[in-house]
Structure formats: C-alpha cells, structure tokens
Amino acid sequence: MSDVNSPTERAWTAGTAPGIFPFLSHGIALARRPLEFLNSLPQHGDLVELRLGPRRAWMACHPELVHQVLRDSRTFDKGGPLYDRLGALMGDGLVTCRQNTHRRKRRMLQPAFRRSRITGYADLIAEEAEATCRTWQPGQDVPVSAEMTALTTRVISRVLLSDSLDEATAAEVRDCLTVVVRGLFIRTIAPVDAFFRLPLPANRRYRRAVDRVHAIIDAAIAGRTAGTPGDDVLGGLLAAGREEGTPAPTPGEIHDHLVTLLLTGVEAPALCLADAFALLARTPEAERRLHKEVDTVLDGRSRPTSADLPRLSYTRCVISETLRHTSPGWLFTRVTTRETELAGCRLPRGATVLYSPYLLHHAPGTFPEPERFLPERWLPGRPTAEQRRAWMPFSAGGRTCLGDEFSLMEATLVLATVAGHRRLRPLPGPAERQRPAITLGQRALVMTCEPRVRVPRPADAVSSDTASARTAGDGHVGHA
Numbered sequence: 001m002s003d004v005n006s007p008t009e010r011a012w013t014a015g016t017a018p019g020i021f022p023f024l025s026h027g028i029a030l031a032r033r034p035l036e037f038l039n040s041l042p043q044h045g046d047l048v049e050l051r052l053g054p055r056r057a058w059m060a061c062h063p064e065l066v067h068q069v070l071r072d073s074r075t076f077d078k079g080g081p082l083y084d085r086l087g088a089l090m091g092d093g094l095v096t097c098r099q100n101t102h103r104r105k106r107r108m109l110q111p112a113f114r115r116s117r118i119t120g121y122a123d124l125i126a127e128e129a130e131a132t133c134r135t136w137q138p139g140q141d142v143p144v145s146a147e148m149t150a151l152t153t154r155v156i157s158r159v160l161l162s163d164s165l166d167e168a169t170a171a172e173v174r175d176c177l178t179v180v181v182r183g184l185f186i187r188t189i190a191p192v193d194a195f196f197r198l199p200l201p202a203n204r205r206y207r208r209a210v211d212r213v214h215a216i217i218d219a220a221i222a223g224r225t226a227g228t229p230g231d232d233v234l235g236g237l238l239a240a241g242r243e244e245g246t247p248a249p250t251p252g253e254i255h256d257h258l259v260t261l262l263l264t265g266v267e268a269p270a271l272c273l274a275d276a277f278a279l280l281a282r283t284p285e286a287e288r289r290l291h292k293e294v295d296t297v298l299d300g301r302s303r304p305t306s307a308d309l310p311r312l313s314y315t316r317c318v319i320s321e322t323l324r325h326t327s328p329g330w331l332f333t334r335v336t337t338r339e340t341e342l343a344g345c346r347l348p349r350g351a352t353v354l355y356s357p358y359l360l361h362h363a364p365g366t367f368p369e370p371e372r373f374l375p376e377r378w379l380p381g382r383p384t385a386e387q388r389r390a391w392m393p394f395s396a397g398g399r400t401c402l403g404d405e406f407s408l409m410e411a412t413l414v415l416a417t418v419a420g421h422r423r424l425r426p427l428p429g430p431a432e433r434q435r436p437a438i439t440l441g442q443r444a445l446v447m448t449c450e451p452r453v454r455v456p457r458p459a460d461a462v463s464s465d466t467a468s469a470r471t472a473g474d475g476h477v478g479h480a
Contacts, residue, residue, distance in 0.1 A: 012045075012065070012344050013343070014047045014343055015047075015048050016044065016048065016049045017049065018044070025051050034331075035434065035440075038331075039362055042359070045061065046061050047060055047061065047065060047343035052352070057080075057333075058351065059353075063360050063392075066355040067397070068342065071396075071398075076336060078098060078335075080354070083095075088210075089210055089259070092252075092256050093253075093257050093261075094257065102399065104247050108257065109233070109237075109257060110402070112233045112236050113406060118409060122305055123305065125409070126305065126413050127303070128151055130302055130303045132418075133422050136449040138451045139450075142424065143446050144278075144442070144445040144447050145442050145443050145444055145446075149177075149178070149270040150171070151270070152266045152267075153174045153266050155265075156262060158232070159233060160261055161220050162230045164220040165216070173266070176213050180209050181437050181438050181439060182437050183203075183205075183209075213262070214259065234258060237253075237257060238254070261403070265403065268329060268407070268439060269407055271439055271441025271443070272326075274442040274443075275441050276319065276411070277445070277447060278442055279321075281425055286375050289314055290415075290419055291423075294312070294419045303413075303416075303420070304420075309409065314379075317375040317376065319408060319411045319415065323393040324361045325373055326440055327357040327393040329357060331356050332354065332355055332356070334353045334354075358440065361393075421452060422450065423452050424449060425447055425450055432444060
C-alpha cells in the first residue's frame, strides 16, 4: 500500500493543548471528558504538547505521524505512564517488553497464532457463543457486557490453558480484571506513585486483584508441569525450544506471557462485542443486513464454522466499523530512546509520545460523519487508502498485535452465532455514556432479549408456514 500524505510532502504543525491549568496537568481533562479532549487536539496542530502530572508529553494527531512513530520502534520504544503501570501487572510480556527483547518473545508465541492454528479455535469459539446465548430467554433483560466478558474469559482460558480453570475460577478472573481495568486508567493519567501506595480501599482492591490473577496463573502452570501436557498455548510454551530455532522461555517468561494474553484476550474483545450489539440496535438497516447474511450463510445450522468466515463479509464489516467507532484500545504511549525529531519538533531522550486510535478514527476529514455507525464503509472497494491507513485498532508496524487475526475471527463468529439465535434491543431511556478506563467501551450494557425470526430466502417465501415452523418454539434459527 502506498503512503498518503507522506511526511516529506506535508508541512507539519505543532502546538500546545490549552487548559485552565496546562502547566499542572491535562490529566484532569483526560479524566473528566477524555473523548472530547482528544477530539479537540488536532485543531492545535499535528503534534500537540500536553502535561500528564509533572511530565511533558506529545500527542501525534495525524495518522502519518503515528505510522512514523510505530515504524521506528527502536527510537519510539514501548514505555510511558501506560506501560509503566502495565509492566507492574503483566511483567515483561509481549505487550510491555522493550524492543531489544521483543523479537525473541514474539517468536515464542508465534506458533500459537499462525493462521492454521487460529482456524482450529473456531469451533471452540462458536460453541461457547451458542451456549451463552441459549441461556437468554425472550423478554429477559440480559447483562450484555458481563455476558460477553464471561464468554471471552472462557474462550481465552481454553485457548491458553485448555480446561485448567474451572467455572468458579474463570468467574474470579473476570471479576479481578474488572477491578484491574478501572484502576489502571487513573494510574496512567495521574502517575503519582505516592498516592497509590496509600492504604485506601480502592488501592487495596486493586492490589488484591492483581495478586489473585498472578496466583491463578501460577497454579495453572504448576498443575500442568506436574500433570499431562496439553495442546494449548501453555503446552506450546512449555515445549518451546525443542524445535530448532525456537527460543525456550524461562519460567518467568511463561508466566508473563500467560498473564498478558489473558488480560488482553478478555477485556478488548468483550467490549467490542458489547459495543457491536449496542450500535446494531440503534441502526436497524445494518442489523437487518447482518441478519440476512447470517441466515443465508448458516442456512438452518445453529452456529458457523471456520469455513463460513469468507462468506460472513458484512458481519466482518460490522466488527471493523465497531472497532473504528469505539476502539477498545483508545490511548497508547511510546518513549523516545534518544533525542529525535517529530513533526519538526526536537524531542529529548525519554520524551513521552501518545497516539489515540479513537482520535484518528473520528477525524471527519478521514471518516465523514465519524459518529455514524456505517459498516458499509468497509465493504470491498469502499475504504480509501487513507482510511485503511488511519484504521489501527491493533496498532501498526513491527509491534502490531500478535492476536489481531484471532480477535477478528472471534468477534465475527460470536456476532454471527448470537445474531442467528437472538435479537438484542436497547432498554428505554438514554444510551450508556462512554466512560473510558484503560480501555473504551460499554461496561454496564443491559439489553432486552427477543427471539429471532429468520429472514426468508426467496425459496422460503413460497411457504410462510414452512418458515414459521423453522423458527417456532424458542426462536433459535433452524431449531425446534
């Protein structure tokens, strides 16, 4: 793909974010009205200086500047307030490790995320999705956010650890992650360590949740080491190094990789799915088109398989547009390893550079009517080169998310499975206000469940009685 608006062809602008106390901290604005604050920054320049606590930081507001940062991971390494806090939680895993160890760590995990291996998880994902939505009864108010978090916890636990976590432990992991996510955001925008060392109830809850996640992973590793090998990510890590050219991880690296994959594999996909259901409920035409595709592809089957993925093209567009509209990963940081120049500004060694997928995805010059939910943006041939370049829910460059294909497959299969069985309607009243934490999305979404009536195909229209018979009973597509 050719670059658009390349740095050599553009005169970059730089500025400073305004505020009542700009030299104290813009973290106040990020905490109180984060999305509005982010969207206000491009009017002050392509690169905008702000303050996070006592630190100076620079926000890259143009996608080409962001790509410039992400392509040069040796100069703009992982670091800054976000990764400092994540490091205390995830250790030296793939998300938080510095560039000098990244390639080795990525090679350890790469076999588990090869395309051939990923498609093998499709049945597991669809099975869990069907089991989840079958428990929802017509007329029931469904806690969608909680249900999607429970679902993604079960999926990633089985991918990482097979059946090492029982139902109660998986629920405990889910609850711990809820506490951790809430605590991480405030620790990022207000990086004053002394405050978080105080024995306050919120600080104690956060510490207990972090410690419990680590203890659960340690117990799973110990049980596997003393027991039977498993065909999962943990089994692959324990076996790593036996093949030529495959680096063998240390016990600490195995622990950090599992914690990292568990945390990233639960929260973000759950938020994406909850947001997709909320957005579809407010966009009837998109929902109708999704249902038509799902009913055509499944053709009476209860759930999709990996072979159906190429035909679930509009379903995939719904996921892509959800990730544009409300990307769970909305704010990231990098730190300069040497003095360098960005957008014509000299940045010192150790400078914090931020970028926001949310900001890039809501730029009206790139995505017209950015607040509208339009899955059609992503139909084949529709997105421009500039839009494809600005869409980066999984980052970009050499540190693109290792699990991006798995995440897209998981979200597509879950959405198709649920849409084939149930329809979710919004409750009366205003929609939930987005409250970003370390991630962005619907955290307390509740919707009313309705049975699905399958969209008739032309052959079905001959006999409405036949169509009715196929959707009778509990509303499952093609099931009595």
